[in-house]
Amino acid sequence: MMMKRVKKHISGISKGAPSGFIASLAIHAAVLFLAGMLVVFNVVKKEEKKFVPPKPVDRPKMKLKKPKVKIKKSAQPRLTHRIVTKVQKAGIPEIQLPEMSGIDGMLPGDIGGFEILPDTEELTVFGSGQTIGSDFVGTFYDLKRDRRGRTIPMDPDNFAIIMGNFVRRGFRTSVLAPYYRSPKKLYATTVCIPPLQSALAPQAFGEDDTLGYCWAVHYSGQLVYPEDIRFRFWGMGDDMLVVRVDGEIVLIANWPDGVVEASMASLWSSSSADSRKYPLGNNTSVVGDWIELKAGEPLDMDVLIGEAPGGIFAALLCVEVDGVEYERNPYMNGPRLPIFKTARPSLDLVDVIHVDLNEGEASVREGPIFNDLARTEGDSTRRIEPVTVTVHPVPPSNRETENRLRNWTVKGKTIEAELVTRLGRQLLLKNTRNKQVRVSMADISNADRLYVELADPPAFNINFSRISEQRPPPPQSPFLNEDQRHIRISDYKFGVRIRQKTSDEYNHPVTVEYFALAKEVSGDKFKLIERRRETFIPSEENGRSFEFHGKKVRLKEYATRQLGNPRGLDYGGYLVTLTDTNGRIIQHETSHEFLFRYLENLKKLKIGSYLNERCERVTPTRPDKSNYYSP
Known part of the structure; x- marks a missing residue:
């Protein structure tokens, strides 16, 4: 009897399997992969932490007092004192090792x-480049140029007409707006400009190339005094000096019979019998109207000066206080009046004015000071004494000094001797027994070597x-x-x-x-x-x-x-x-x-x-x- 062979079937994917089965398997695999990613992201993502501030803590507060600083009031800035190094008396023992x-x-x-060393800005009779608060601001105009600095036709007659119109219209700067105005301002505490060449005047405002004719300077400021005062101005201008206080002209002291005088003749005239009687500067002075100032009440004040044809220029403004007797000028017996000022003149300013001011014509430092702090100054310009100083003889140079005993360290040993001289790299010392010893520079200490170098430069x-x-x-x-x-x-x-x-x-x-x-x-x-x-x-x-x-x-x-x-x-x-x-x-x-x-x-x-x-x-x-x- 024949037996049948039985084949064992092993489950798996075999070649030639249906494609639908394979596609289904791939889809399931993809779904599983995506699901895994979602799980991972859900695990990694952390919840944001929220900050919860702690409860405020009560702290005891200290009561702070506001510091009080005393401020010293001053009518004018203090003078700066230069500190210089004093020269010590020479003598070798006095050398200090640096x-x-x-x-x-x-x-x-x-x-x-x-x-x-401090180089102060040049001080001129027209003012300086720094203000002290109580000064008048000076603005320079050149009527030979337009506002952009270009040359235009101008002569003394037209200059006089323009300046007369400027005064007539109440010192309105719009009248001078078409003409050149210097960017440099000067600050003046006086109007005391003795006779000088008019070509030099514009240089004070940095206008070196400006010719010395048909120019003007307008000063503006405030007139104030700490007490009630009654006074009047005396002045002389070559060619122009006009003063206006509180909107009213109180003095016109232009050059007599000049074109500027003619343009302003109808605007003001002096009522004093002393007008045009006494010399001041390079002509006679004009006496102004009386002015009454109330204590501490400032009034606006303008001063106008200028030159028409060129040549010599001057502008001097003095003050006469009602009821005050003044010394007489030794020249033609006129009054020796104090100049107008708004601050106590420094010695530097006194020198600048005195260089060209005739002696005895006016007093620079006496008289009232028109600011709200100062009062009348006594006469201190009649004779200014030289500065009192103690004269110290200048120490001689080191080569003229005599050496003295000191301690030297030579090869680690200390000897007492004085330096006689240095011969190249050798020293000649003299000890306490007056015996001279030759020592090499290489054998002395660093301190001794430094001493020798300083002692023998x-x-x-x-x-x-x-x-x-x-x-x-x-x-x-x-x-x-x-x-x-x-x-x-x-x-x-x-x-x-x-x-x-x-x-x-x-x-x-x-x-x-x-x-x-x-x-x-x-x-x-x-x-x-x-x-x-x-x-x-x-x-x-x-x-x-x-x-x-x-x-x-x-x-x-x-x-x-x-x-x-x-x-x-x-x-x-x-x-x-x-x-x-x-x-x-x-x-x-x-x-x-x-x-x-x-x-x-x-x-x-x-x-x-x-x-x-x-x-x-x-x-x-x-x-x-x-x-x-x-x-």
Whole structure:
């Protein structure tokens, strides 16, 4: 009997399986994969945390008191005092070894300690560039140019018409709007401009290229006094001086019989019998109307000055207080009145005015001061004494000093001796038994080595330089029929060049300071016109030399009358000092030995001060009689 073979079937996917089955299987697999992803994302995603602030904590509060600061009221700013380094008396034992921190990390060849001493802005009779609060603001107009600065036709007749219209219409600035107005303002506490060449006037406002005719300056401010006062102005203008108070004209003191006077003749006239009777400046003065001021009640005030044809310009405004007796002018017996002022004049301003103001014509510092704090000043200009100073002899240079005993450290041992001299890298010392000992520089301590370097500085060549450039005189006004008066303008630039004579190392600061002076053309006084100092360290990198220069300084020489003597300033001399790190002068060079002899006095003076041959401050030489007005 035959048996049948039974085949065992194994379940699985076999080749040639139906495609529908395979597609169904793929779909199920995809569904399972997506479901797994959803589960994963749901697990990973974290719930955002919400911040719950804690409950506020009560803290005790301190009661703070508002600090009270006392403020001192002042009618005018205090003068700035320059602090200068005193020169110590020379003597080797007095040398103090400098700390390295004092050099501020300077390396050899670096320039350190740079300093320009305060250079105050030039003060003129027209005002200065800085206000003190009680001054009048001055605006300069040039009627020969339009408002953009372009030249336009202008002559004295048309100038007079325009200025007359300006006064007639109540000083409305719109009348002068078509003409050039300088951007530079000046602040004046006085209206006291002695006779000067009108070509120099625009330069005070930085208008060096403006010709000296058909220009005007309008000052505006407030008239106030701390007490009730009754007074009147006296004035003289060449060509124009007009004063208006509280909207009313109180004085017109224009040049008599001039075109400006004719344009304003109908606007105001003096009622005083003393008008046009006494000399002031370069003509006679006009007496104004009486003015009554109530204590502390300010009134608006305007002052107008200007020049029509050119030549000489002047504007002087004085004050007569009702009931006050004044000294008589030694020239034609007129009253010696105080000038109008709104602040106590500084010595600098007094000098600027006195340079060209005839002696005895007016008092600069006495009389009322028109602000709400000051009162009447006593006369202090009759004779201003030189500044009282204690004259200290200038210490001699180190080469002139005698060495004294000190302790030296030589090869670790201490000896007491004095330095006799230095011979290259060798020292010659003298001990307490008067025995001379030769010591090598390599065997002494660093402190001793520093002492020797400071005690025996190298010699320097000192060259003071001055570069001068003579400027052409201002062009003559086309409306003058006379020869131009003498005028010379020179620009100077000063400087110093220092060079060490030897190649010895001297790695210590050296302060170089110079003083430049001018001298009066018609007097014997000097004027300090520049002072500068800088510090350097001699080194191989800078060739052991140093050079620096100052700013341009302008000097003028002029005459205000055809036959008058010239006045002004010319170059006068210099002083250069070299000072070591201990403040001891190691060398100097000068044109006049008195400058070095009285150096301590010289250091006390401000730029612009006049001085004598003891370096004491004095007033400038006043004009001689050739400059007085003669009717």
